[in-house]
Amino acid sequence: MKGLLPSAIPNPLLDFLKCGRHVKSTICDPENILKAENKNVLEGFINQVKNAEIGVLVIKLMDKRYNSGKDAEERSELFARQVHDDWGIGSKDQDNGILIFLSTDDRVVFISTGTGVSKELNVGNIDGIIGHMRPYLQRKDYATAIEHSVLEIKNVLGSRTYFDDNTLVVLFVFALFVFFGISAYKDHRKMKKLKKGRAVLSKMMAEVERDENGIVGYESQSCPICLEDFSEPCPEATTEAPNRPMTLQCKHIFCYSCLSDFFKTPGQKKCPICRSPIKTDQQNSNCTDSHQILSPQSRYPEYQYRLERMHVLYPEVVDYGLFRSASTSLNQASLQQFRQVMEERRIEVNRIISSSQAQQQAASIGNRGTRITGSSFGGGKSSGGRGGRF
Numbered sequence: 001m002k003g004l005l006p007s008a009i010p011n012p013l014l015d016f017l018k019c020g021r022h023v024k025s026t027i028c029d030p031e032n033i034l035k036a037e038n039k040n041v042l043e044g045f046i047n048q049v050k051n052a053e054i055g056v057l058v059i060k061l062m063d064k065r066y067n068s069g070k071d072a073e074e075r076s077e078l079f080a081r082q083v084h085d086d087w088g089i090g091s092k093d094q095d096n097g098i099l100i101f102l103s104t105d106d107r108v109v110f111i112s113t114g115t116g117v118s119k120e121l122n123v124g125n126i127d128g129i130i131g132h133m134r135p136y137l138q139r140k141d142y143a144t145a146i147e148h149s150v151l152e153i154k155n156v157l158g159s160r161t162y163f164d165d166n167t168l169v170v171l172f173v174f175a176l177f178v179f180f181g182i183s184a185y186k187d188h189r190k191m192k193k194l195k196k197g198r199a200v201l202s203k204m205m206a207e208v209e210r211d212e213n214g215i216v217g218y219e220s221q222s223c224p225i226c227l228e229d230f231s232e233p234c235p236e237a238t239t240e241a242p243n244r245p246m247t248l249q250c251k252h253i254f255c256y257s258c259l260s261d262f263f264k265t266p267g268q269k270k271c272p273i274c275r276s277p278i279k280t281d282q283q284n285s286n287c288t289d290s291h292q293i294l295s296p297q298s299r300y301p302e303y304q305y306r307l308e309r310m311h312v313l314y315p316e317v318v319d320y321g322l323f324r325s326a327s328t329s330l331n332q333a334s335l336q337q338f339r340q341v342m343e344e345r346r347i348e349v350n351r352i353i354s355s356s357q358a359q360q361q362a363a364s365i366g367n368r369g370t371r372i373t374g375s376s377f378g379g380g381k382s383s384g385g386r387g388g389r390f
């Protein structure tokens, strides 16, 4: 395989198509090593760094003839600094340019810096950043490695987001429908479902907590089948309200529409939770006050049932592993342990939601290309940097 020389590297602000981008960009990936959506995310994060100009170059291999007497690390430094100067990354007066250079088959990375950023982004900091990139680079997850490096550079330089949050939200929604179309719509729905699942999880945990404190006992405030909140308790609820709570003789409460669906199935003449037989005249059960206190014997089967329903309706939140471990806690009648495993999951879901939101916001900005408004970089030069192998 033939490698590349610095002179063959296009400038992504002038020749974005040759750099594997569809918009003016500061990322050059001439061999399309990174996926388009990853480049958008990356570009979005780069655009958030306000006080420096960041360029990214990813290639497979440096030309063997390029400084052939030197080792890969030395060659990567010369290569990166040459491209940094050729593109002119950073403003001329501040020299605040940074080039993140990656040669995947040479297995080297080099971060070249201009004098304006080399104080904060010093050798020690870059060593730390490359250290964090290394596990991803070794797994060939180059996009995540570079993404991490940009986020860390942003932290080191203490920059603020380029767009304020409101602009970000507007851009996000706009880009969602215009640029991403159906795929983003699906992502959006997935996120919505994840948030809904998180809300259901939180609601259940609040109920468990009240139960655990033994103040009011268990209060059924949502339907165990569809997990939706009950509408106003009787007699405020109109008879048309499909979510009105209905109680069975066993004291388990369901919403009207779920219960009537359940009874349509032949042979289902038992409570969905405790399997107590239901008298025929009770099929259209009584509208009830939702603040029914259940005995501990009825409570555990109800938690177990709700857990199953959460696993069925929101598998992204209650996956099989969590279902198993939470079930075990319930079987051992350990409400505290049950709450603990659910709480751990809630924290994890929160983390997934916020990181995915950050990614989507970045992608929506990155898809519009770089924020550099001039025809090219600012004319800055490299004054050094630091690299490493992986």
Ligand SMILES: [Zn+2]
Residues within 6 Å of the ligand: 223, 224, 225, 226, 227, 228, 254, 255, 256, 257, 258, 259
């Ligand atoms: Zn229901």
Ligand SMILES: [Zn+2]
Residues within 6 Å of the ligand: 248, 250, 251, 252, 271, 272, 273, 274, 275, 276
């Ligand atoms: Zn029951």
